[in-house]
Amino acid sequence: MSDCVEQTRVGCSIGGAFTALAIPGVLPILHSGSGCLATNEYFLSISNGGQASFTYRHGAIPSSNLIDEDVVFGGLEKLENVIDKTLEYYDSDLLVVINGCTPALIGDDVAQLLKKYQRSPVPVIHADAPGFKGSNIYGHHEVLKAIIQGYPFKKSSKGQGYKEKGLVNILGFVPSYDPHWAGALEEVQRVLEAVGLKPNILYGLGRGIANVKKLPEAEFSLVLDPWVDTEVAELLTERFQTPVFHYPNLPIGPTDTSRFLKELAHYAGLNPKRVNDFIKKSEDEYYFYLSRAVQWLYFGKNSPKKFFVVSTSGYALALTKFLVNDLGLAPAALYATDIPANPDKVADLFAQELRSLEGGVKANIAIQDDPGVVEEEIKSYLAKELKGSGVHFLFGSSWDLDLAEDTRSLLVPISAPAATVVLASHFFGYRGALNLLERIFNQVPNLG
Amino acid sequence: MANFELDEVEVRELRLGTIKAFYGTGEELTAKGSCGGLGDGKRCFSTSSYCSHITAMLDISVISDVVVIDHGPVGCSAGIINWNVNYQGIAKLAGFKARRIKVVSTNLLEADTVYGAEEKLKRAIRTAKARHNPGAIFVLSTCVSSVIGEDIAAVVKELSVELNLPIGFVGCAGLRSKVWATGFDASKHAIINALPIKKPQAKRNVVNYIDFFAQTTPTVVKYLAALDLKPLYLCCYSKVADYATLAESVATTGVCKTLSSYLGAYLEETFGVPYLKNNFGIGGTESFKSWFLDIAKVIGQEDKALAFYHQDLEDYEPTFRELKRRLKGVRAVVTLGPGFAFDIVSLLEELGLEVIHANAHHFDPVIDGVKGDVTTRFDHPVSTSISDMQHYETFKVLQKLKPDILVARVHAGQNYALPLGIPCVSLTGFESFGLEGIATTGNLILENLANVNLVKKLAAKTTLGFSRSFLESNVESFVIKEAV
Numbered sequence: 001m002s003d004c005v006e007q008t009r010v011g012c013s014i015g016g017a018f019t020a021l022a023i024p025g026v027l028p029i030l031h032s033g034s035g036c037l038a039t040n041e042y043f044l045s046i047s048n049g050g051q052a053s054f055t056y057r058h059g060a061i062p063s064s065n066l067i068d069e070d071v072v073f074g075g076l077e078k079l080e081n082v083i084d085k086t087l088e089y090y091d092s093d094l095l096v097v098i099n100g101c102t103p104a105l106i107g108d109d110v111a112q113l114l115k116k117y118q119r120s121p122v123p124v125i126h127a128d129a130p131g132f133k134g135s136n137i138y139g140h141h142e143v144l145k146a147i148i149q150g151y152p153f154k155k156s157s158k159g160q161g162y163k164e165k166g167l168v169n170i171l172g173f174v175p176s177y178d179p180h181w182a183g184a185l186e187e188v189q190r191v192l193e194a195v196g197l198k199p200n201i202l203y204g205l206g207r208g209i210a211n212v213k214k215l216p217e218a219e220f221s222l223v224l225d226p227w228v229d230t231e232v233a234e235l236l237t238e239r240f241q242t243p244v245f246h247y248p249n250l251p252i253g254p255t256d257t258s259r260f261l262k263e264l265a266h267y268a269g270l271n272p273k274r275v276n277d278f279i280k281k282s283e284d285e286y287y288f289y290l291s292r293a294v295q296w297l298y299f300g301k302n303s304p305k306k307f308f309v310v311s312t313s314g315y316a317l318a319l320t321k322f323l324v325n326d327l328g329l330a331p332a333a334l335y336a337t338d339i340p341a342n343p344d345k346v347a348d349l350f351a352q353e354l355r356s357l358e359g360g361v362k363a364n365i366a367i368q369d370d371p372g373v374v375e376e377e378i379k380s381y382l383a384k385e386l387k388g389s390g391v392h393f394l395f396g397s398s399w400d401l402d403l404a405e406d407t408r409s410l411l412v413p414i415s416a417p418a419a420t421v422v423l424a425s426h427f428f429g430y431r432g433a434l435n436l437l438e439r440i441f442n443q444v445p446n447l448g
Numbered sequence: 449m450a451n452f453e454l455d456e457v458e459v460r461e462l463r464l465g466t467i468k469a470f471y472g473t474g475e476e477l478t479a480k481g482s483c484g485g486l487g488d489g490k491r492c493f494s495t496s497s498y499c500s501h502i503t504a505m506l507d508i509s510v511i512s513d514v515v516v517i518d519h520g521p522v523g524c525s526a527g528i529i530n531w532n533v534n535y536q537g538i539a540k541l542a543g544f545k546a547r548r549i550k551v552v553s554t555n556l557l558e559a560d561t562v563y564g565a566e567e568k569l570k571r572a573i574r575t576a577k578a579r580h581n582p583g584a585i586f587v588l589s590t591c592v593s594s595v596i597g598e599d600i601a602a603v604v605k606e607l608s609v610e611l612n613l614p615i616g617f618v619g620c621a622g623l624r625s626k627v628w629a630t631g632f633d634a635s636k637h638a639i640i641n642a643l644p645i646k647k648p649q650a651k652r653n654v655v656n657y658i659d660f661f662a663q664t665t666p667t668v669v670k671y672l673a674a675l676d677l678k679p680l681y682l683c684c685y686s687k688v689a690d691y692a693t694l695a696e697s698v699a700t701t702g703v704c705k706t707l708s709s710y711l712g713a714y715l716e717e718t719f720g721v722p723y724l725k726n727n728f729g730i731g732g733t734e735s736f737k738s739w740f741l742d743i744a745k746v747i748g749q750e751d752k753a754l755a756f757y758h759q760d761l762e763d764y765e766p767t768f769r770e771l772k773r774r775l776k777g778v779r780a781v782v783t784l785g786p787g788f789a790f791d792i793v794s795l796l797e798e799l800g801l802e803v804i805h806a807n808a809h810h811f812d813p814v815i816d817g818v819k820g821d822v823t824t825r826f827d828h829p830v831s832t833s834i835s836d837m838q839h840y841e842t843f844k845v846l847q848k849l850k851p852d853i854l855v856a857r858v859h860a861g862q863n864y865a866l867p868l869g870i871p872c873v874s875l876t877g878f879e880s881f882g883l884e885g886i887a888t889t890g891n892l893i894l895e896n897l898a899n900v901n902l903v904k905k906l907a908a909k910t911t912l913g914f915s916r917s918f919l920e921s922n923v924e925s926f927v928i929k930e931a932v
Binding site for chain 1: 492493494495496497498499500501502517520521522523524525526527528529530531532533536547548550551552553554555556557558560561568571572575576579591592595596622623624625626628836837839840842843859860861863864911912913914915916917918
């Protein structure tokens with residue numbers, strides 16, 4: 001862990017509130033300072049896809065707003081009042097009390113207070129998420145773990161330990177933090193249904209507490225990230241004996257997506273013909289659209305061939321595979337800046353995945369907590385390049401505007417904070433790759 | 449009178465008697481404020497808003513050659529990206545070159561809360577100096593560094609000597625103050641102490657202009673040029689070296705009283721640079737004329753100023769007449785910071801609108817000033833509330849009053865009007881500054897009223913998650929303890 005972090009690419013664990021807010025009917029209550037949610041919201045939402053939470057909104061998220069007198073007297077009385085009024089003023093299916101740094105430092109016993117709400121018609125659970133314990137991804141994990149451990153799951157009417165054939169918990173997404181989460185999950189739903197699975201997704205339109213209730217009944221959990229939600233999947237295994245299929249990343253483009261679907265089909269015992277037919281149809285669709293742009297791409301222009309990545313672990317890996325295997329680009333310097341909880345394990349996974357890049361291309365993704373170091377390293381990388389080396393692509397965030405200008409790179413915002421407006425677009429699979437190609441090609445000056 | 453000698457700024461609620469919970473009329477607010485009898489109320493519920501740490505950071509980080517060190521967990525400074533995006537974007541429009549804001553977080557972790565992190569802070573300061581070679585460094589405190597008792601003032605003194613660099617301490621831990629505007633004072637307090645302002649040898653034809661992003665530039669430049677003056681923008685786009693010269697300026701003004709009063713009062717008290725605290729030019733023709741004449745008075749050029757103003761006004765009068773005709777009787781609710789809210793009420797009324805509720809995010813009964821404190825007045829019979837983004841209340845007010853338009857800013861009031869089918873305009877200050885601003889404001893409102901299809905359709909498809917009993921209740925104020 002770095003001594004300091006500049007141009008941060010993570011928020012703090014209070015940002016876990018946005019995971020709660022992404023599950024319709026789940027309302028977070030902040031037990032924290034008055035600005036803790038706002039600073040995370042700027043980073044995770046307003047300046048990241050132009051997003052907002054969609055039922056409970058900025059300006060009416062309950063919070064105890066602690067000040068110095070609460071440090072002396074404790075903040076539980078304030079919290080209790082906020083919970084009571086929240087139960088009165090809001091419709092919700094689940095309240096998640098998220099405590100920040102100050103209550104943790106002064107020793108507020110939130111868990112003890114919440115015992116009072118054990119018979120509440122709306123369950124009230126607790127996620128301990130002080131900012132000094134970790135990033136917004138830590139907070140995301142704490143919220144999910146609080147739900148799995150604290151939600152009063154009922155026994156299935158179909159018997160203890162009932163598992164529904166084909167039902168699969170979808171994990172590895174951090175809503176809001178990934179500005180493309182909503183569109184990507186819709187596409188996950190479409191693709192998995194096409195190959196015969198029933199995805200159980202917690203976040204986004206039309207989902208909610210019913211999906212939370214189905215968590216124990218899934219046949220398996222699918223994790224689509226190098227490290228995000230792996231510990232959540234383990235907890236589901238521990239509590240509900242749910243096995244896990246871990247694919248290293250959310251795949252982008254035909255090569256990785258087809259591999260993913262084949263491995264998934266093998267794991268889940270899906271109908272091979274159905275899966276292969278879907279793969280063929282999807283690849284044909286992808287190349288139909290791409291090939292129509294190739295003329296434009298080669299007319300009078302030499303689109304950059306080298307690329308930098310400064311993004312989350314998941315996108316760094318997925319992008320590198322897509323850009324090398326499907327787009328024929330060459331990796332320059334690649335960084336994962338989402339501060340993985342288990343960096344050694346993630347580094348091993350990167351190495352293993354990147355060994356099989358096609359055409360003998362070599363790549364290495366460095367895990368770097370401090371993007372300030374990344375900036376220095378990219379500049380020194382360029383200083384060592386041959387004279388006449390061309391322009392690069394830089395897949396990064398809105399912190400990279402100056403870096404792109406200084407290094408003559410074409411910036412494609414990928415990871416938080418990405419201050420472009422994202423509605424339904426996403427980068428997952430075959431169709432997501434086409435969205436990404438539009439972003440990439442639109443950065444190339446039209447000279448032909 | 450503020451005490452500029454302390455390590456950390458005195459918070460607004462203690463220094464000025466600032467409140468953030470009130471429901472009544474403007475007249476009651478002013479009457480209680482004037483006699484020193486305005487205590488803060490209390491609401492029965494609270495929702496997340498902002499804090500003084502956020503405002504301190506955004507204010508000080510846009511000095512173009514400073515590095516800000518945030519002594520806290522990484523999340524406390526994560527949100528600064530939003531300000532940076534605005535800063536770099538608006539700079540282009542305003543004709544300034546802006547490199548990204550530089551904020552280094554000390555990334556405080558659990559172990560740091562046990563063992564302390566002053567050494568870590570020192571390493572971060574050295575790293576910042578090596579990486580960016582800044583003109584100055586400012587270290588901000590957070591709730592965590594404050595609760596665990598980090599002695600930032602001592603570290604700052606030590607490293608300032610070691611690195612031979614101005615290093616300031618911005619005491620802005622969120623929990624110190626319930627008023628987010630305290631952060632604007634905290635940043636100015638640190639500037640005053642870290643970047644010594646020199647006694648002026650001579651005056652320059654410069655006016656200190658304290659603004660967020662200098663969006664008022666065209667009007668400010670045009671009017672000051674008429675008096676052979678130039679603006680020096682603070683803090684945005686300024687450089688460390690500018691601060692030594694502030695007392696050479698003829699006066700201090702700005703777009704917002706809340707933002708400008710601390711530094712303005714300091715310059716007036718210490719160096720006799722007049723702080724033009726009565727008019728900020730965003731409240732309609734009289735407000736703008738007075739702003740301009742206040743400046744002209746300082747340099748004895750009132751006649752010239754008046755002539756220039758009237759010539760410009762002639763150009764705008766036909767537009768104003770037409771706007772008044774078209775806007776007559778439009779019912780508006782205003783929710784803005786106190787630096788804007790009450791002035792904007794005057795502006796809207798001048799344009800023919802009927803303001804039916806005024807909400808300000810806090811209220812300072814007095815402001816920092818030189819010869820005794822200056823009382824803030826809003827002698828208006830209109831229904832008035834003071835709240836810091838407590839939008840369950842905003843929602844109930846809007847639901848009851850059903851205005852034709854909501855005039856808001858960046859504090860999310862719009863989220864609670866649009867679901868009710870109420871159109872919104874955003875006024876961030878510059879839109880309403882000067883004669884051009886009056887016209888812009890009028891046009892913005894007209895354009896937003898001209899086609900409300902999106903707003904109506906959104907309303908039909910949006911819910912906010914409030915309970916049925918909340919939606920059906922007649923309660924509009926959640927203040928349970930009356931201000932006394």
